[in-house]
Amino acid sequence: MSELRRDPIAGRWTIVNTDDPQLPESYDHEEPRTGKSTTCPFCYGNEAQTPPEIVAIRDPNTAPNTPGWQVRVVSNKFPALQIEGNLDRRGLGIYDLSNGVGAHEVIIETPYHNKDLCDLTQQELTNIVHLYCQRTLDLEKDRRFKYIMIFKNYGASAGASLEHPHTQIIALPMVPKNVKEEIVGAHNYFEYRERCIFCDIIRQELQEKERIILENKNFFAFCPFVSRFPFEIWIMPKKHTSFFCQTAFEEIPDLAVILQGIIARVKKIFGDTAYNFIIHTSPVNSDGSNLDSYHWHLEFMPKLTRVAGFEWGTGFYLVPTPPEIAAKFLREAKVD
Ligand SMILES: [Zn+2]
Ligand SMILES: [Zn+2]
């Protein structure tokens, strides 16, 4: 019989196929790279094709918007939300609306078109993570913004419209629903137990070890007991930290090692598969009431299945591979 599992944070249910677990080789996934070489606006020499750079790590002898950079941050050319204007929240009968105010930036992770994060040096990835923080800290100065979301789409089936490796940062004028659910769930747990639920999960997972993939001094990666997707992976700081950008400078290399390690393992098992990751952190410009109960984390999802009618209709997720089995495959994947 399959198992119904309830997420202790957001309260959602999943159906885990513990009866007849699907093994890695039976997943059909799309290759993220088409190999088509159309002119790429993120490649060296094409800097004029993007909006002007906001910040870059580059050779000091080079000018902005020319080659010579290692990481480059630009505004999204087709932003979901725009920085100018007032939020102007208003009602329309029973409906609420506001102007599409926000910010939408792109971090071009490397000049190399065909490299993924796991192909970069640890220092290069550390630089990228520093820039995530630098941009977040800058964006949150704008009091209109309540949430800064960092996310990556890798491969067309994961929603990437350009192949060249990049991450996106979006600043939102309200806290998104998925985050709010976690914040409320974590807050309720804290009210009841006076402990952070994420810290409790860490303690239990480190003790049981069954779902752990990788760990080092400051971070660890595991397949959550209530995964929504097969081979879903979370990375969490071991120490209670509510904001992603509170991660200490000297701890960032540890995060880079874990992130590279899980991407390399996923690729070892599934080849060059599409994936998404998102960073869930505390809201900005808020009353700070969630600081003891909310713990930032990175959620990583290889794109192995499609969300179908049952999921859309119920909010339940069907998980063909139990996280215990997924973690075992990931832990044992041999990567250099
Ligand atoms: Zn490119
Ligand atoms: Zn915590």
Ligand SMILES: [Zn+2]
């Ligand atoms: Zn989350």
